[in-house]
Every structure is written in C-alpha cells, then in structure tokens.
Amino acid sequence: xxxxxxxxxxxxxxxxxxxxxxxxxxxxxxxxxxxxxxxxxxxxxxxxxxxxxxxxxxxxxxxxxxxxxxxxxxxxxxxxxxxxxxxxxxxxxxxxxxxxxxxxxxxxxxxxxxxxxxxxxxxxxxxxxxxxxxxxxxxxxxxxxxx
Amino acid sequence: xxxxxxxxxxxxxxxxxxxxxxxxxxxxxxxxxxxxxxxxxxxxxxxxxxxxxxxxxxxxxxxxxxxxxxxxxxxxxxxxxxxxxxxxxxxxxxxxxxxxxxxxxxxxxxxxxxxxxxxxxxxxxxxxxxxxxxxxxxxxxxxxxxx
DNA sequence: TATTGTTATACTCTATAACTATA
DNA sequence: TATAGTTATAGAGTATAACAATA
Numbered sequence: 001x002x003x004x005x006x007x008x009x010x011x012x013x014x015x016x017x018x019x020x021x022x023x024x025x026x027x028x029x030x031x032x033x034x035x036x037x038x039x040x041x042x043x044x045x046x047x048x049x050x051x052x053x054x055x056x057x058x059x060x061x062x063x064x065x066x067x068x069x070x071x072x073x074x075x076x077x078x079x080x081x082x083x084x085x086x087x088x089x090x091x092x093x094x095x096x097x098x099x100x101x102x103x104x105x106x107x108x109x110x111x112x113x114x115x116x117x118x119x120x121x122x123x124x125x126x127x128x129x130x131x132x133x134x135x136x137x138x139x140x141x142x143x144x145x146x147x
Numbered sequence: 148x149x150x151x152x153x154x155x156x157x158x159x160x161x162x163x164x165x166x167x168x169x170x171x172x173x174x175x176x177x178x179x180x181x182x183x184x185x186x187x188x189x190x191x192x193x194x195x196x197x198x199x200x201x202x203x204x205x206x207x208x209x210x211x212x213x214x215x216x217x218x219x220x221x222x223x224x225x226x227x228x229x230x231x232x233x234x235x236x237x238x239x240x241x242x243x244x245x246x247x248x249x250x251x252x253x254x255x256x257x258x259x260x261x262x263x264x265x266x267x268x269x270x271x272x273x274x275x276x277x278x279x280x281x282x283x284x285x286x287x288x289x290x291x292x293x294x
Numbered sequence: 295t296a297t298t299g300t301t302a303t304a305c306t307c308t309a310t311a312a313c314t315a316t317a
Numbered sequence: 318t319a320t321a322g323t324t325a326t327a328g329a330g331t332a333t334a335a336c337a338a339t340a
Contacts, residue, residue: 010260011195015283016173016267020188021290023170024213026163040306041167048158059321066171068309073323087322095316095321113157120163126288136162138282141273143168187329206298215332220300234299242298242339 026123033119037112038082042067044112046075050085050101051109057096058087084108173270180266184259185229189214191259193222197232197248198256204243205234231255 011017030041039047042065049061058076062069076099079085084105087097101109124132158164177188186194189212196208205223209216223246226232231252234244248256271279 010199011192012287013283014263014267015271015279015286016177016188016263017192018283018286018290019166019170019173021213022286023166025289025292026166030163041163042307045158045164052157057321066168069322070310070324071308093317093321097322116161116163120161123289124162126292127285131285132162134281135285136160136165138274138278138285139162139165139169140159142172142270143165145172145273189330204298214330216299217301217333218331240298240340244299 026120029119029123030116033115034112037108037115039108039112042071043075043079044109044116046072046099047079047084047101047105047109048113050079050099051106055098055100057090057098059096061099079105173267176266176270177263180262181259184255184262186255186259190222190226191256191263193219193246194226194231194248194252194256195260197226197246198253202245202247204237204245206243208246226252 027041030044034040034044037044045065046061049056049064054060056064058072059069061067062072065072067075076085076087080087083102085099085101088100090096090098124135127135174188177191181187181191184191192212193208196203196211201207203211205219206216208214209219212219214222223232223234227234230249232246232248235247237243237245271282274282
C-alpha cells in the first residue's frame, strides 16, 4: 500500500469501517481454521448452538445468528445430511422443530471449537489479554443492543 | 428469542462471533443511511477514498478495502458512469490509473458522510463517548495488524 | 518476468415473497 | 389471524483464473 496512505483518509476514523475490516480479518482466519472440518463460520455457529442444552428452535437460531429463517433451513439441511444434527419435533407445538446435535455432531464440534479458539488467538494477537476482554465486553453491547 | 438463551451459549464468549454480529448491526444501519444516495457501504468507501488527496490507484483501493482488484473495477464502473469519479492515467506508470472524485462526487460524499456519521452514532449508542474512542483504537489494531 | 487493470465465471451470502401446516 | 418452517428466486458479495498492456 502507498506510503502516502499514512495520511489516513477519514474512513479510518470511521468505526463502522474498522469493524468491517477487523471482521473480514477474523472471518478469513476462522474459515481457514474450519476448513479441515468442512465447516464454514455459519455452519459452525449453528452446530455450536445445537450442542447447547438450550434446545433452540430454528426460529431462535435465526434470530440469534441474525439470519433469515430460510437460510437456517439450508444450513440445517447440510448438517443433518451429514448426521451432525437432528430436527426434533416439539411436542408442545407441532409447528416448531428443536435442533439438537448428534453424538457425532458433538464430537466434530469439540474439534472445530479448538481450531476456532486458536484462530481467535491469532486474530487477537495484536491485543493484550486485558484489551481482549475489554473488546469482548464492548462488542457484546453492540452485538446485543437491547439485551 | 427464548428466555432460556440467558444461559448464553459458548458462542457468546467468542469474540469473532461478537465481531460478526456487531458488524452486521453496523452494516444494516449504514446501508439504510446511504440508501437515499444510491450508495452501498462498498461504493461509499471507494468514493471516500477518491475524495482524499492521496491519489490512490485501483490497486491501493483494493488493498485498503480488502477487496479483489476485479471487484474495484465493477464499483468504479458504477461510480464513473454516474460522474462521481474519474480514472486518471498515471503519467509515471501507464499501467496504473489514479482514482479521483469529481466535483459532483465530492458533493455527494459530503452529504453521504453526514448520514454515515449519524448511523454510526446510532450503532454506538450503547457505549459512552470514552468507550467509543477506546473501541476505535482496539479495532484499528485488529483492522491493520502489521501497520 | 512481474504488475495493473480487466473480463469471465462460479460460489457464497443476503433479502424477499409466497406457500403449508399448525396455532 | 398469526407463527414456524419451507421453497424459490434474485441480487450482492467473494474468490479465482486468465488475458492485454506495460514495467
């Protein structure tokens, strides 16, 4: 990049731009880390929620991941076909399906999670431990504004 | 969202996930703010760099915005067709083209920038002024790791 | 030989509307 | 009427390879 760019265009004072660029860096390393497990960040996130004890519906997952419910369908189709999760009918409301991980899904998630944590350490390596925690708290407030 | 989700799945301790979700919120408000100007975050960013005195080449812009050079071509085709920027041949290297904003481009950028700043204030409203500045500094280190 | 901009292509992601079955 | 999941589709974003002009 040109050395004149040290002049720093106004974009660099734009938090939205910095957020986008930091996220792009983070996404790239995360995708590389998940590649051996044939997972993308999206499918990993769904799997991570399925491993939870929360017994979330597809709707819950869509809202939590800020996805459209129709996108969750496609992600689940893939994970279910690979026997990593199941769609369990909710006895109290036959419209909703609860997403639960299979034993195989839990196993894969365990390995993928280790890879993700390593990728995260790499992404956050420019920050001290204290700064990482602080960043996490600030981002949490932006990620879940009204919660 | 289910109240049981207060249990907070492990994803929530994942900075990459928080970064992605915060960025999605930020992107959505930014796109809404730019809509009256027929700009997306991408084209606004290119325009913002063209307004600069830095006289950047398409390659510089691609690197700075973390885009492939071929994507910059399409963004510039649109902006140039709307008479917002020009591709000026670099006399010292006839391969490279310098991207500069037209008067009209500067004018539109001025208005769009105001809208973007307002959107940013909205996105960052959960944070105090001090926290916003701190977040900006931390994100800058993640956005430009080796600089 | 290497680099800048370009074209072409394919794949992923995002957003929307409409449908079905249940409530 | 409203909601959960689904299907279909189109548009935006991302990634790659190959090419012409120039260095």
